């Protein structure tokens with residue numbers, strides 16, 4: 495007879511483990527099926543790996559900004575050492591997360607799961623039954639259907655480079671493209687960035703995106719807009735990227751054209767789970783079109799940003815639902831996002847049009863903030879959007895510490911704090927939090 499669980503999760507990323515661990519600790523019988531590395535994309539091939547590699551680049555950028563302001567001599571990035579450091583920080587994470595799951599009493603099943611019916615999945619020929627099943631299978635890199643596409647690489651390949659190529663060509667204008675471009679430029683590689691349209695980072699405040707691109711171009715980025723690749727070719731020891739009218743010679747090609755939901759080969763058609771190109775369709779309780787089958791994390795078809803904090807929020811919500819703490823619909827908070835370029839571009843809330851009568855937009859030049867002068871972080875701006883009652887509803891910033899500014903002001907947005915309530919909050923001085931709370 496097949497083993498029976500209260501809840502079984504497909505995938506072991508943040509869409510799963512932040513909820514599965516407390517659920518098991520509360521006495522539910524929980525199983526997690528993982529086909530690859532435990533912990534999923536973020537720890538192994540995403541956030542943690544990327545930020546570890548980026549930090550020396552970010553530090554170098556800041557040291558460069560202090561030349562003539564108390565520092566002389568610019569450090570060089572040794573990529574082999576940087577990569578070796580990243581490995582030591584990352585390599586233990588799957589075992590660490592597996593340990594957390596096991597200590598909480600979760601049964602970890604290695605292999606690819608597939609639905610047989612709405613309450614049964616098979617893994618390598620063994621059937622497992624559960625009262626509820628959560629699909630949290632994440633995304634995979636989008637493949638280009640072009641001649642020579644096998645010569646291109648994805649973000650995991652980039653994060654696994656032991657040495658950076660002399661010249662990289664990056665296709666795409668999203669998070670992965672901009673973060674890789676910024677890191678590689680600072681580390682000394684030549685970088686060509688190909689945008690198929692006019693704009694990069696479409697969801698972000700475009701004047702700040704343009705400021706970021708200008709700074710990257712000043713640091714040597716070869717930016718090509720409206721450049722649509724038609725194919726790739728190896729020519730002796732070089733690679734070529736072709737468009738209808740142009741050719742770029744390069745040493746390495748990063749395909750950063752997005753990621754697609756892992757919905758194939760799960761047996762979704764067998765049991766009737768509805769999905770589309772954006773992912774699995776769910777109701778406001780994260781239940782799919784099939785009762786007792788749920789979805790969480792990046793694989794969801796959703797308008798919220800497909801980020802780790804969103805996945806954590808969803809898996810935690812499902813944990814409370816399964817534990818009987820709530821039967822309320824999910825209510826997403828304001829979800830911030832940041833592009834880890836140098837400088838960083840961070841944002842929260844919906845930025846209205848400049849002439850929107852319901853809101854007031856103001857822009858702060860970082861040069862005018864005394865504290866930013868001490869950190870030489872003076873080349874960007876903050877955007878503050880307030881409503882008719884002077885409550886903060888959205889914000890964006892381009893700076894070396896943009897993620898900290900946006901984190902600092904999140905409570906003002908989430909709890910709709912009035913100016914009088916904000917006055918009651920005392921922050922440390924001098925600090926980025928103080929600068930943020932006093933800027934709008």
Ligand SMILES: Cc1cc2nc3c(=O)[nH]c(=O)nc-3n(C[C@H](O)[C@H](O)[C@H](O)COP(=O)(O)OP(=O)(O)OC[C@H]3O[C@@H](n4cnc5c(N)ncnc54)[C@H](O)[C@@H]3O)c2cc1C
Nearest residue numbers: 505507508509529534535536540607631632791792801802
């Ligand atoms: C390069 C990169 C950098 C990123 N940086 C950031 C960042 O800085 N900040 C941030 O917030 N977000 C970042 N993200 C996004 C973040 O990684 C995701 O939002 C997060 O990992 C989503 O978690 P998840 O559990 O939904 O999916 P995943 O972490 O992708 O986990 C899904 C898991 O399901 C497994 N799986 C798939 N199919 C099956 C099956 N049939 N059976 C069993 N297992 C299966 C997969 O092997 C995988 O381990 C980054 C992503 C990338 C690619």
Ligand SMILES: NC(=O)c1ccc[n+]([C@@H]2O[C@H](COP(=O)([O-])OP(=O)(O)OC[C@H]3O[C@@H](n4cnc5c(N)ncnc54)[C@H](O)[C@@H]3O)[C@@H](O)[C@H]2O)c1
Nearest residue numbers: 666667668669670671690750751752753800801832833834
């Ligand atoms: N800092 C972070 O939080 C972070 C960092 C990296 C990745 N991520 C997450 O990982 C996921 C993937 O990021 P991404 O940057 O790969 O995707 P993305 O969707 O952010 O960007 C894809 C880019 O590729 C372009 N594009 C799409 N098809 C193309 C084509 N055929 N030819 C040329 N250009 C094309 C798009 O216009 C867009 O600029 C996202 O969910 C993102 O949230 C987050």
